[in-house]
Amino acid sequence: MTLFDRTKEIIKKRGMSVSEVERKAGLSENYLYTWKKSDNPRKKSIESVAKVLGVSVDYLLGKEEKATNKDYDGEVEEALNSARMYQGKPISDAQRETIKGIVKAYLDAQDKDK
Known part of the structure; x- marks a missing residue:
């Protein structure tokens, strides 16, 4: 599963929209869709999205299997x-x-x- 796929999946689980996550993370409109093609998104952007979604950066990157609600x-x-x-x-x-x-x-x- 790609970074974008994982992100989109957790967005859906949280009952949010992509644009809402982008706004809360301080990203430009449609920025997350660039993750479909990018092999190297900015670390700060991934951290911001992870914080908004309440998951770890490692989860978004596929290094952890379980998303947590710790945040x-x-x-x-x-x-x-x-x-x-x-x-x-x-x-x-x-x-x-x-x-x-x-x-x-x-x-x-x-x-x-x-």
Whole structure:
């Protein structure tokens, strides 16, 4: 599987679009499609895409077989920070930890199913 194929596959698993990943990674429009023909994409670009997708560079390059959600911790925290209230009441620290655990378990299960 090529770098582009692996990238496109994980984009689909994450429910994202190629253009969304390009935008979040700070890449130009249609940049990822150049990976179809390029044998040597920029390392910084691969790192940026891996970060957006929550996988390692080694996974994108085919050196690891399993994609992990380890980089989603920051995104989960960010989402919890934006959801400070529920039904007009602040979310407690205990509720935050419960929600974080549920989200992580869901993401881990999603990777195992694919």
